[in-house]
Amino acid sequence: MKEYKTISRVAGPLVFVKKTEPVSYADMVKVLLPNGEEKNAQVLDTSDDLVVVQVFEGTSGIDLNTRVKFLNQPMRLHVSEEILGRILSGSGKPIDGGPEMVADKIMDIAGAAINPYSRSNPEDFIQTGISTIDAMNTLVRGQKLPIFSASGLPHNEIALQISRQAKVIGKETNFAIVFAAMGITNEEAQRFIQDFEQTGALERSAVFLNLASDPAVERLLTPQLALTAAEYLAFEKDMHVLVILTDMTNYCESLREIGSAREEIPGRRGYPGYMYTTLANIYERAGMIKGKKGSITQLPILTMIGDDITHPIPDLTGYITEGQIVLSRELHQRNIYPPIDVLPSLSRLMNLGIGSDKTREDHKQVSDQLYAFYAEGRDLRGLVAIVGEESLSERDRRLLKFAAEFESKFVKQGKNEDRGISGTLDTGWKLLSEIPESELSRVSPEMRRKYYGKR
């Protein structure tokens, strides 16, 4: 492996190297500083005359005397089951003081698309113990369901509660958690690790940490590494892996940084035009494969900038993921935990995971009816502000009351409260039974006879 001392330009996280032997696209690079420091980098653009590399640890200290070594191989991760219980840096190096890991397999971190023909349909209901998710935005194995949050909202608590409580009823589970932190604060990361330790989940977890103080470009690697580990555990070791990625917003900011350093033509709000593809390459690494026992379920977390759901990051994410759980500042301010706003929330795979053989026969209808009434009730709040409650019809007043009770009894629950699906649906029926039976247009007469007023 030859070393070159032909750096011609350094700009932001990028280093331009002149006149090299042919270098492969996306290969790994070592940058060797005169003071002995070593940095990792990757080829972004390669030609006979010029090679552009992005440096993961930042370019500070790099000068024209810096040497560049091309490693002639793409970025890889050494994986084995030993990765469970370990804490690694955002670029995959152990930082928990433990020994280097012995590799069972060396995998390219870029990953490849699962052949759609090889996928099996995700349909195992995951009970999270949170009513708004279980009853109304059901999570299933192999799904990618992001939490759309905003700064100051308890998305981390919700992610932790889900990882503590998630289970598939009636099935033995060989589970694992892969946690990837991108640019979150040390304090937030500590909370996750402590919680994993307390519940004993740490032994079943692989933790990748790129904190706010770590180099920003490094976090472009973190989800790739985490998902490579997840794929190994799921498809080679038959585990059901829950992958938590937080915070995707920081990841996208780093992507923008690289784009602008390369002087690319930007898309919306300065984010690169290929951000959809890049995000899809992360999110699409969830799923199940025919003939394999394991699965990858993804729970990415992103904070919406300015609480704006149409911002490119949540927008593109929503187009790729199979639904979204949206948190509401208004509910949070009214002290409702979890502050999940069910109206914009959605689980696209819900219909596959519910029904008489999976949850309960009335699940879909109860959910639809709760949605319809709650949406109407919420609309009425706006009306009340204008005309006052007195001028509402009797039906409207009932719906207004329904919306309030729905929030206080159905949405609101404790941080350690693990509700069963049957109990959750019964709570739904209790609320519905306050409304005259004939108005339940989303529920079939048969279900009404069986459940209305009886729970």
Next chain:
Amino acid sequence: MKTGKIYRIAGPVAVAELDARMFDIALVGDEKLLGEVIQINGNRCTIQIYEDTTGLKPGIPVVNTEEPLNIELGPGLLTSIYDGIQRPLPRLKEQMGDFVRRGATATGIERRKEWEFKATAKKGDDITGGSVIGEVMEGQMLHKIMAPPNTKGKITEISSGSFTVDEVVCKLDSGDKIKLMHKWPVRKPRPTSKKLIPNIPLITGQRIFDALFPLAKGGVAAIPGGFGTGKTVAQQTLAKWSDAEVIVYVGCGERGNEMTEVLTEFPKLTDPRSGKPLLNRTILIANTSNMPVAAREASIYCGMTMAEYYRDMGYNVAVMADSTSRWAEAMREISSRLEELPGEEGYPAYLSTRLADFYERAGRYKNLNNTEGSISVIGAVSPAGGDFSEPVTQGTLRVVKCFWALDSKLAQRRHFPAINWLTSYSLYLSSLEQWFSENVAEDWRSAVDKIMSILQEEEKLLEIVQLVGSDALPEREQVTLQIAKLAREMFLQQNAFHAVDTYSEPKKTYSFMKTILKYGDLAYNALGRGSKVSEIISIKSKEKLSDVKFEKDYEKLLNSIVKEMESEFSRLKVQK
């Protein structure tokens, strides 16, 4: 074949020193990765590569095949599932396992399978491009074998019997040899003899589409909507129930799990008209969002070319493109790698031309062989931020005649299909009127207009209600609101996941409208006679309308509801 070498690689594009024409296909490196020439600059040309480029390096060889991007057309297309450049996914799985890795080669059409060919032309017949020379049975479908568009001559030899797609079945005096299969470049529309006016509806079995915003066979429709508004469910429902003979479903840059859903579900469903499995008439193209971006750009053209091939046989074909926005984004990504000067929001300036070119390939046609066929296109659009003013939606709106606007407000309250009836439109309404009046009911159009005007009036009234509350409205308007509510909840809402409600035949759609209008007439009459609004609103029998959706034998139920309604209304107390 000309050869050259790669000079530069950056993402999905490479620059090569190669003598080439625009859109020639080049094979890159020892793995012979498929690429397409998209820019020429002196002795260097830019190639978009249809596979992952990781690990490629400058200096590797490139071969110019001197052919454009072709696909194979012949028996065996139906029931197939392809990636964006017509490689069958099951074959890729055999070669590379569960993950799509690069460098696999697989022909679009199975070579080993033998087909029973029955010649319909005979020795001495004059053959021109498109002429039908015989047929094979492709599943339950009659697959006509046609002379490729550029052939001409007299038949010197033709034989029936068992052939693979690669064997010659017919020879012409011009030297042309016709096989069961031929190739066609995807970016070039297949020739036809004449474009006709679309005046037959594509029956979708969806009440809101068939009644309020119908699409013609050979028409083009766009479904724009933010995420979670039900684009994909709508597309899949249309793929299931549209009365086209062939469906080409292009999953362009969408979710892997969704394609799996189609793959698991379609074989289990039967076509309500033919009683055969729905998959038998379907071709699936799956280029999921994490598959190479250049192939995503090509996938749309592949689907369209396959549709044109079946149209040439005289069939009605429907193309579902989900989503055209991902296709446009693929163009944007490639364009920005070429460092082209961008138009709006970074999209290339030629975006609207490409969109128009694509949609113009749809239509009802008289084919070269004098049969008539059509291609209807239903394109999903995923506007960024749900904002319809963005370039892809706007570029699409300029060419489509049917606009099915999805509304996130409706989706949030679980009103599905979440088509906004006030902003959507269909310019086919009048040209299809005649068909509906001849084939369903004479007063179809007037029923549609009445329902529509009630819904429009509701919107105005609701604005007033927002200000003063519903009790302050005049009695007649309160009744109107009630009728509109029935139309919305009972008629427009349709459950795609319910075995019966998922498909509503035109006759059912019509009877439904008539029953709602009947309630309206009875209600206004009763009001005129002095009955109370509260009594009119609490008529019990109207609630049963929701059962009609889920009832197979709907006519009997509707009749009994109408009778009950009439008797309930006649019992209302007359005040004065």
